[in-house]
Amino acid sequence: MxxxxxxxxxxxxxxxxxxxxxxxxxxxSKKLDGSAVLAAYGRWAPVYDLIFSGPLYWGQRAAVNHINTLQGNVLEAGVGTGISLRLYADHLNITGIDLSEDMLKRARRKVGQKRNIKELRVMDAGDLSYPDNHFDVVVAMYMITVVPDPNKVLRELERVTKPGGTVILVNHFSANTGFRSTLEQGLKRFSHRLGWNPEFPKSHVLGRIHLPLECEETLPPFKLFTLMRFRKPA
Ligand SMILES: C[S@@+](CC[C@H](N)C(=O)[O-])C[C@H]1O[C@@H](n2cnc3c(N)ncnc32)[C@H](O)[C@@H]1O
Structure with a gap:
């Protein structure tokens, strides 16, 4: 032939x-619900670092650079395979939670000598088992477009942050026009399979979080990602 x-x-x-x-x-089900997220990250887990550690690095580095200037207890919600764990300064106490045991298993392998990683637990960011006002810093990287109920998660992130504390979100937010918008619209019907909601504008966060926005940064590659830092009033 x-x-x-x-x-x-x-x-x-x-x-x-x-x-x-x-x-x-x-x-x-074609819905991005809890079981679709678990199934998707069960599939991504073995190849996650290989595929995503490059493109997601800038956002992780930028978020952790902010956090390393702060003090106290940090919650990383949706810690995944723990790519960012090695970036945290030693003076911080880090707690990581994730819905997916498959992802967390890989995060645990990265703890090694890092004594400031206090806990890595399976937990739903929409139903955190921590008391109110518990963490000095709460960070969620590339997670808010992945959860079935972003409102619930934002409320929980706010709740567990101490007054005067910081909430940092890093994410891809969808475009309103152009090629990127067309692509995101096309990918929308596969969100249950990708474990990610490609159509998620920034207004979904800004209209729903009750904390003042302190700063916003656009990040590489190709300005695809945005970092937002909020401060909970003291
Ligand atoms: C795109 S990955 C990002 C992982 C990590 N933050 C990083 O920067 O590489 C999204 C993570 O969010 C987790 N996740 C999805 N829904 C969640 C929920 N409701 N609660 C906690 N983690 C969740 C997934 O299991 C996955 O590990």
């Missing part, structure tokens, strides 16, 4: 496989 005959068939097969993967063959 000639190369030209083989190639289109291979491409067709690849396309079919990609569509099957994105559509989640045999999956009933």
């Amino acid at each position: 000639s190369q030209s005959n083989i190639l289109p068939r291979r491409i067709r097969r690849f396309k079919q496989k990609a569509e099957d993967w994105l559509n989640g063959a045999g999956q009933d």
Whole structure:
């Protein structure tokens, strides 16, 4: 068989496989609910660091640079495979939580000699088992567009932050126009499979969080990500 005959068939097969993967063959629900998130991150966990440690690094570095100038107890919600753990300064006490045991298992392997990582626990960021006003700093990187109920999560992040404390969010927020907007609209129907909601404008956070925004930064690569820092009134 000639190369030209083989190639289109291979491409067709690849396309079919990609569509099957994105559509989640045999999956009933198309909603990004808790079980879709767990299933998605069960699939991402083994390859997560390989694929995402590069593109997500700038946001993690920028957030942790802010945090390293602060003091006290830090909650990293949706800590995932713990890529950021090594970046925290030793004077901080870090607690990490995540919904996915598959992701956390990998985070635990990274703790090594870092004695300031106090706890890594499976927990829903929308239902935190910590008391009110508990942490000096709360950070969620690349998480708010991944959770089924962002309102609930924002309320919980606010609740566990001490008065005068800091909340930092790093995320991709969807564009209103242009190629990026078209792409995000197209990906929306695969959100249950990707474990991520590609259509999530910044207003979804700004209209729902009750804390004053202290600063906002656009981050590489390609200004795709945004860091927002909020302060809970003292
Ligand atoms: C895109 S990953 C980001 C991981 C990590 N923050 C990073 O920067 O690499 C999103 C993480 O949020 C977690 N997650 C999703 N929903 C969650 C929830 N309700 N509570 C806690 N973690 C959640 C996922 O399991 C996943 O590990």
